[in-house]
Amino acid sequence: MGIECRLKTTHSNFSLDVDLSISLKGITAIFGPSGSGKTTLLRALAGLEKNNGYLKVGDAIWESEKHFLPTHLRSIGYVFQEPSLFQHLSVRGNIEYGYKRSKISDQSVMEKAIELLQIDHLLNRKAAELSGGERQRVAIARALSSAPKILLMDEPLASLGEKHKKEILPFLELLHTELDIPIIYVTHSVDEVAYLADQLILLDGGKVSASGEIAEMLTRLDLTLSHGERAASLIQAIVGEYDENYKLTYIDFSGGRFTVPRKQLSKGDRVRIRIEARDVSLTIHQQSETSILNILPVIVDEIADEGDAQVLVKLRVGNDLLLSCITRKSAQQLDLKVGKKLYAQIKSVALLS
Amino acid sequence: MLNEFDLNALIVTLKLAAISTVILLLFGTPLAWWLSRTRWKLKALLEALIALPLVLPPTVLGFYLLIALGSNGPLGEISQWISGQPLAFTFAGLVVGSVIYSLPFVVQPLQNAFSSIGSRPMEVAATLGATPVDRFLTVAVPLARTGFVTAAVLGFAHTIGEFGVVLMIGGNIPGETQVLSIAIYDHVEALEYGNAHWLAGGLLLASFITLVVVYSLNRRFSLFKGGD
The missing domain is CATH 2.40.50.100 (RNA polymerase II/Efflux pump adaptor protein, barrel-sandwich hybrid domain)
Structure with a gap:
């Protein structure tokens, strides 16, 4: 499945201007320094930010001049930086929220996500009783419960401590190999890129500076990514x-x-x-x-x-x-x-x- | 003890408070939601208008209401056209007055509760496929439940306690528009301190118990609001 997007948006102190055509397979990382527009781009894909632009996902046009498909009609899962669980619902209630609203009556993805993320023992707990790492795992399962066509993740590890990061990374990799759902993953961590990404989109100052296969991108000498201590x-x-x-x-x-x-x-x-x-x-x-x-x-x-x-x-x-x-x-x-x-x-x- | 007049006043008061509270919640919820979300430039103007009953002497409000509800006032004319009589000195007129008078007590707690939810939970619900109405009912309302409890109790209690506005537009008709606070006034005027004690003491106790219940409920609710 591919995404074609031409998006232009201007905030008070920042503008995003991208023209991208990516084929989605595995994990596509959007990488760049803070303020480069990564999150804005991801939110635009989800329809959480309104832009003037064109967005086509697979065969469906989500945004064009006259048309804007609202977020709730887009087949996406979205994992925010903070787990943002619904505090008034149990873990099970949180996870089933998306499933109940999806047109797909197939529980298998939800069940698989619960199994992969090892949260079956947490289902009857309240959101507030969980640790940071557990919450983010529940948030990921919740985003997957509606069996979305794409999973969008906005620095899902950034709010976690080192210990919880190490706890979640293997799960993300499992999702990647076990579920056939392409992931767009926003991050500013080179380590996460190296660990997870199959493709890389480099964003700088609101513009795409380069994109391609991960192994190639990491070794492109014209990009800053290949220079410095951690090259x-x-x-x-x-x-x-x-x-x-x-x-x-x-x-x-x-x-x-x-x-x-x-x-x-x-x-x-x-x-x-x-x-x-x-x-x-x-x-x-x-x-x-x-x-x-x-x-x-x-x-x-x-x-x-x-x-x-x-x-x-x-x-x-x-x-x-x-x-x-x-x-x-x-x-x-x-x-x-x-x-x-x-x-x-x-x-x-x-x-x- | 309570005589027949007092009992009638009690019934009128409770009926008025209950009907007003229901109308206030129905009308105040969307208004508070909109106020908590809008970036409209003139929002402060509307907020000030809603808060006016907090600072105005009830007699000022009552005076203008009397004019509006009377047979020559705009609301009175509409009412005349529909039911054949103006709104002033009727129970329906009292409801209109109470709704306006107690509006800030319902809108403000709701608006605060909605604002404190932030936009994130609503965004999450949208990405999970919930329509705007669906996410309002299944996310915003349950997360704002303390606001609803506070709004309902304050709206109800404040309506029970109103005096000036009722006196101006109600006309003190026993069984129709005579409410408790005015019945107490009448008893005191007639030097019937015994009867006044019964009503005043009863109101005092009921109000205190209600507030204790609200505060302890709020504490219990806030337990669920752990960090995230």
């Missing part, structure tokens, strides 16, 4: 063999295989691997006398300056992309050029799921 690349991989002798797990991807200490994973699981640019060093020849296990053949794709002393190198490994941050001196010694074949030594990899 990292993302690789989709599949869990392979387990080495009983050394207690190591192998993880396969298009460019070869990673070796990581044993993880609670079973063969065939899909995982995301995040590799920070500063953990990747480059050598001309494949080193053998080294403690580093993850050494991969790579091809230089692009080089950009990173401050005065360093350069950022985008590398191709199989069909995937890697970032490496090295000193300008090293780059000169290695005689780095686009197209050059090298070996990347990867000091550490983070498994995101």
Whole structure:
């Protein structure tokens, strides 16, 4: 399903002007600094803000010059930054509120959401009796209960503490894999983007500055996302063999295989691997006398300056992309050029799921 | 003890308060909702108009009502045309007066209650597929229930206590427009302090008990309002 939207809105100190055509699959993150218009864009998609514009979702036109489909007729689920549960209803009453008003008499999505979010034991409680993390889980289940065509989430983790964030993230990922509902996810956290997003829309000053597949966007050297301390690349991989002798797990991807200490994973699981640019060093020849296990053949794709002393190198490994941050001196010694074949030594990899 | 006149006055008073309260709630709820949501520039004007009975001497209000409800007044003429008699010195006239007189006591608590809900719960309900009327009835009204209790009790109690307006437009007709507060006045005028004591003491006690009930209900309700 795709969304086409051309929206223009001006508030007193801020204007949003977007022209977007996105195909919705998996989780699409809208990312940008605060004040960039992320929430306004999401609210516009939900019909909570009136704009002059055009909005088409799937085959249905939600907004045009003469037509504005009100929020309650849009098949959406919306998770606000704060859980915003109805205080006068029980947890069950909250969740069923959407289901009772949907045209779909199919409880399966609601039941599945309750199961996935592990809130069955909370159903008879009052909203006020729940912890922050529990409330947000209930809010997510409530948004899903009407089996919406799209789930819109506005920084659903921002109001939670670190502990509750870690509690919710796996659930979001489960929703992603278990329910076939595309999610549009507003966030200003790079970590959440790396963890969840399949696609990324970058918003800056009310305008879309770039959009595309997550792995590609994270390694685009012309975007600020690939620069700075936390610059990292993302690789989709599949869990392979387990080495009983050394207690190591192998993880396969298009460019070869990673070796990581044993993880609670079973063969065939899909995982995301995040590799920070500063953990990747480059050598001309494949080193053998080294403690580093993850050494991969790579091809230089692009080089950009990173401050005065360093350069950022985008590398191709199989069909995937890697970032490496090295000193300008090293780059000169290695005689780095686009197209050059090298070996990347990867000091550490983070498994995101 | 209560004599027949006092009993009639009690019945008229309760009837007046009950009818006025029902009308006030029906009329005041949409008005309060609108006031809590609108960004209309002249909103302050309307709010001031509604609050006028709080500060005006009841006799001023009663004077203008008497003119409006009388056979030459606009409301009186309409009434004359419909029922063949003007509104002044009738029970219906008293209801009109009471509704206007007690309007701020109903509208203000409701407006405050609706305002304190904020727009978020209504937005949530909209994203869950609730129509505007549906979300008003299933979200705004239950969340504003303390406001409704306060509004109903204040509207009722204030109508029972009114004196000046009734005196101006009611005419003190026993069994028709004579209410308790005026019956007390009559007893005192006639130096029937015993009868006055019965009525005044009864009103005092009833009012006190009502307020105690309201305040304790409000406390219980507020327990549900935990943070979010």
